[in-house]
Amino acid sequence: MLDVLIVGGGPIGLATACYAARAGLTVAVAEPRTGPIDKACGEGLMPPAVAALRALGVDPPGRQLRGIRYRDTGHSVDAEFRSGPGRGVRRTTLHEALAKRAESAGVVVLPERVTEFRQSGGCVEASGIAARYLVAADGLHSPVRRACGLDPAPAPARNARYGLRRHFQTAPWTDFVEVYWSDRVAGASGASGATGAAATVASGAFGASEAYVTPVDDGLVGVAILGPPGASFSDRLAAFPELRERLAGAEAGPVRGAGPLRQAVRRRVAPGGRILLVGDASGYVDALTGEGISVGLAQARVLAACLAAGRPGDYERQWRRVSRRSNVLTAALLAARRNPVLGPRVVPAAGALPAVFGGAVRLITG
Structure with missing residues (x-):
């Protein structure tokens, strides 16, 4: 029996597999798609993501990024990163680099599409595979999350992005x-x-x-x-x-x-403590700050640590700890963006207060 079966072989699923394998767990990834997987993505790795990947032994090629520039008609303001450079990396290039790292760590990728699973005793069974834990890294519209009843009640689609x-x-x-x-x-x-x-x-x-x-x-x-x-x-x-x-x-x-980008989730650990959510499947606010990969890697790291310690119930608290700053700042910026008075003034205000803008970017990007 495996320790961990990860459903979804995108970058965060593969990173979770790498962290878990490094912690001494036996891991497999269920992913029916072959080759590097592409998706709609801004493809800018913020400095924390570059550092986390490097610590994981992953260094994908790309273009070095010096900072963030906001522009609108008549205004342009720059904020440079202070914690090291970011990197522009093709989504397929990032996926390929993580896939190679996972393979070298002994992670097996199985060509399986997981649509059904069953918890029994001390394990989860899916596609004929038994594991102590099942991790859903299957994206914004996670079928595993939906099957576990972790989506909130449907609400009117307002302000969908x-x-x-x-x-x-x-x-x-x-x-x-x-x-x-x-x-x-x-x-x-x-x-x-x-x-x-x-x-x-x-x-x-x-x-x-x-x-x-x-x-x-x-x-x-x-x-x-x-x-x-x-x-x-x-x-x-x-x-x-x-x-x-x-x-x-x-x-x-x-x-x-x-899309839609916003995904509210009741909690990250399903009843029974054997099924856990990570990355976009675990909840998402918006792509406005470009932190998706950075936060997903942090979630993957703490998830692997909780499973290695045999304390899956701790993951919800750890998830909130590593996701809170990004979620709060993204929600605040999004609220300002939607405000008919504040929205058109975001870039002019950043230009008028460059030190404040620079501090906000550095806070958002770690």
Whole structure:
């Protein structure tokens, strides 16, 4: 019998496997998809994520990031990282690096799609595999979380936000993550061939949104646009005329979408203490601060420590400890963004108070 079966072989699932294996636990990952897995992601690793990956023995190639730059029409303000550089890394590159590390740690990846599981006595059984613990790292819309009844009661979909990401083949023009802010409302002109979550985003009109530009290679930048559902990627990009002009003529890759981003979760440990949630499956506020990987790695580390100590019940408290700062700051920034008075003034205020803006960025990014 395994110690841990992890459902979901994305970066956080693989990182959890690496932490657990390093703690002396026997681990397998159930993941039906083969090869590096791509998804809609800003692809900017904040300094804490770079440090955590390095401590785990993972050092994916990418472009060094010096800080965060906020921009809107007429304003631009920079804040440099003080705790070391960040890194722009393709999602597939990050996944491949973690997969190699997991393999070297003796983690087995099984081509299994876990849809059913059963707790009996001191173990969990899924897809013919028995383990002392099952960890759900299966994303925003976690089937394991839903099956355990850990989703709250359905609530009216208000202020739902989605993300679209596309790569452009052009030389990076900065070593900052550039965040463009727009309050422009645009109409939809169709999904432009997008499918799945990307197609869901491309239905209707949309309002305030942000575009994240991350250099990920010498000739490649990623552009992720966050906002309410509505319109294709091209229509959304039109809300950022300066950025659209800069990208004009660059060859563009496919559009990937994700959302709704906010996922409320009752708790991270299911009744019985044998099934635990990590990463996006454990709850999510928004991608506004770009901390998803940093926080997910911290969750993975404390989860592995709790399981190695035989104290899974401690994980809820540890999860809250490592996630609280990011969740509170993200929620506060998101509330300001949605406020019709404060929202349009975020970037001008950052420019007028650069020391405050720099301190906020350093607080958010560790």
